[in-house]
Amino acid sequence: MSNDVIIQGPGVAHAHDAATEHHGHEHHEQHFIWKYIFSQDHKIIAKQYLISGIIWAVIGALMSVFFRLQLGFPDKTFPIMEKFLGEWAKGGKLSPEFYYALVTMHGTILVFFVLTAGLSGTFSNFLIPLQIGARDMASPFMNMLSFWFFFAAGVIMFASLYVETGPASGGWTTYPPLSALKEASLGSGVGMDLWLISMVLFVVSQLLGGLNYISTILNMRTKGMAMTRLPLTIWAFLFTAILGVLSFPVLTSGFVLLIFDRHFGTSFYLSEIFIGGKALPHIGGSAILYQHLFWFLGHPEVYIIMLPGMGMASEVLSTHSRKPIFGYFAMIISLVGITVLAFLVWAHHMFVTGMSPFLGSIFVLLTLLIAVPSAVKVFNWLTTIWRGNIRFTVPMTFAIGFVSLFISGGLTGIFLGNSALDIQLHDTYFVIAHFHLVMGVSAFFGMFAGIYHWYPKMFGRFMNNTLGYIHFFITIIGAYLIFWPMHYEGIAGMPRRYYDYSAWESFKQFQGLNSFISIVVIVVFFGQLMFVFNFFVSIFRGRKVTVQNPWQSNTLEWTTPIKPGHGNWEGDIPEVHRWAYDYKDDGNGNDFIPQTVPLKAGEESH
């Protein structure tokens, strides 16, 4: 750990804690409900997002364990599944209906509830006011509403698991007509309605949050905090919020039309369908329209998930290498490039829908173009650690893992974005491997780096280091063992979302590999549970933080008290005099100069 942190023996009383805990601007004691539940303090809301995200992540991961059991061992039964899933896994054998429900829910939960709400919800809320020098969000009340809309969305999604016909089961993309017609699938009944309602509430939550983040960053920076002095985390959160605000409404419009098709007899997505023994009256709709509306969010969503991790990895890599981030402006420009291009590449998910080949070629060009800013970021990260003085703290190992996984998962995007290759690889395990590495595990590594790095600021304690390192190695080794071989399955044409491959001459040869992957999944799952355990136990029993700035970092959040109250700073908000990355000799034997330190005479600003 950091030089200045002294471990307190178990018996040492912390008399000074009481003094640091209750200060801030509101000296009256708030009731528990207003302080911890309907709180308007951005730090509490961030923790609420984080803890909800963790709970959802455990649920989503457990689902993947269940369907991996089916994929790995299609001829065996697992009575424990019946305990969890009841009738859906009678005798310990997962039913196909619920298999599809599980993959659908796994995707929805991980993409939206964990890697959107749990990731940018947590860190945008926590870091924006602290790092720009604001006492709270522009609208703390809207911020609170944002969390509670997310909470309501979560309750409805969770309730849909218990509906008699099961939750939505048409894949997380819920393409109509499958998702529009209850005759088409059990999951397209009430479960689908609940899914849509939950998602609309979720979008409301994202918009409330996103507008807040943008206005806070633009308007509430402290004196001296020019946009060009912002840490890259804040730039990343800004663009994440812009992406969300501009693309989530389009998704909502797609959902509203789907609700109309489901219940009010319209034909936006339906045409010439014979199902359940009869021809439906719908004519003239286009099922492809939904895919355009969905992916207009769906692709920016990928960057909504990636950008916060990129921002946090930049911050963590720089701090723990004791070096400025390399190419600060190039990093911002590449974020701009990614944000703009993110809106112009959505149809690369639809190369095989029969779209015009000319249109397809435009999307190929734009998609491969987006690899350029991503490559710039990778090279800048590498140069950041070059000739550094790297401290392998737990957050730093995760940030290095983030870069490694981002390279691995990013490069396979070049295959999928090139339509001529995508024809063969589309909807195979190659896609699963690609997006799990890049926006699944890599984004998670950004999140873990963030959690381990800012945990001391959140809870005034450290998480256990040893467990952190174990967690890191289990996760990175597991992730590569699970997803690397899937590229081979995909190149061999093995389709995704299959319940059982044993009837297929071309794909049954991978049964042994599937079993291997499933076993690794179970190990990794318990590795994550260990992280969850470490997280919650450390809140109460972790080593106490005894210095204000344990990582010797430059950014503003480390100028607040160890346990900041509502309002963050006790006295005036500090003034900022320099950029966030002055990791150099300060003349007093330290290798960092916080943003609050005025420039010395003759010193050039970066």
Add this chain to the structure above:
Amino acid sequence: MSGFIIIALIVLVFIIIYQIAKASEYASVLRGEEKVKAQTNRTMAGLLVAFFVLGVYGIWKCHELLIDKMLPVSASEQGVGYDSMLKVTLIITGLVFFATQAILFWFVWRYQATEKRTSFYYAHNNKLELLWTTVPAIAMASLVAIGLRNWFNITSQAPANAAVVEIVGKQFNWIVRYPGHDNELGKRDFRKINDANNILGLDWNDTHNLDDIISPSGEMHLVVNKPVKLIIGSRDVIHDVGLPHFRMKMDAVPGITTTMWFTPRYTTEQMKQITGNPNFVYEISCDQMCGKGHYSMRGTIIVQTQAEYDAWMASQQSYYAQNNAAPAAAPAAGDSAKPKTDSVKVTAMK
């Protein structure tokens, strides 16, 4: 009950691990934190490098184990371009992959913190930025060029002499229709669909339909070295005609007709020899999630020589004759019972 015991046990194990981990941190204080910190740093740098080395070895092993399970040579002429393009992309991305990962882990080892080292204050260099903006841009441009050449080749108009075969997806099987002697597929209308005797909704007023041949089992016969254009449709939800051996794929969308064309290069028999697998069969997989039976939506393709194909075609009876023939045609009535039971079963599954 046993569930609770298992959960209790897991929690217990975690508590024990946590306590051990915590104790080890206290122990490190006793040994002097500075020393332990330096040691941990060395250990972690070493472990990360070990991870990289073992990872490269693992990649090699994985490749050795799985390379035999890859698809055989492309069964279509159009897929040959795909195969070479895949190889080029693999080489380019593979080089970048190994170079960047090696640099990452080399830096991890080389620049681990020591007491003597101070970091090098190096904030920006526009020449470097320019270098690694333009080089990837050029690489991408060349990949786009190769890709679009193949893409326009694959999506071009089918040649005029191409055979036409229709394939229609429904939950959960494929239906194949051949145009018959007149070489023309008749009109169909989803409102005329009847699972008993008109599974594709053929319009009997259109005489082109009368000689059309339907295979309700999803078995498609094609002629080797003769281009074929697939007319793709769906009766209910979105499906996808996936032909991994031919490197082809196209969605089947209700209300929209999509097409794709290709030229088979090897008969099924030849492919059995190429793969050395006597059970080899060209499979049609559904590659778009279509409901609970998605994984079982399997069709097959039998590629034959022209002579074999003609012989097979001659033995087929038109769908119209099967379902509307005079009662006197006893064998035909027997045949028509088959699709009938199939569709009844499928309806029951829903």
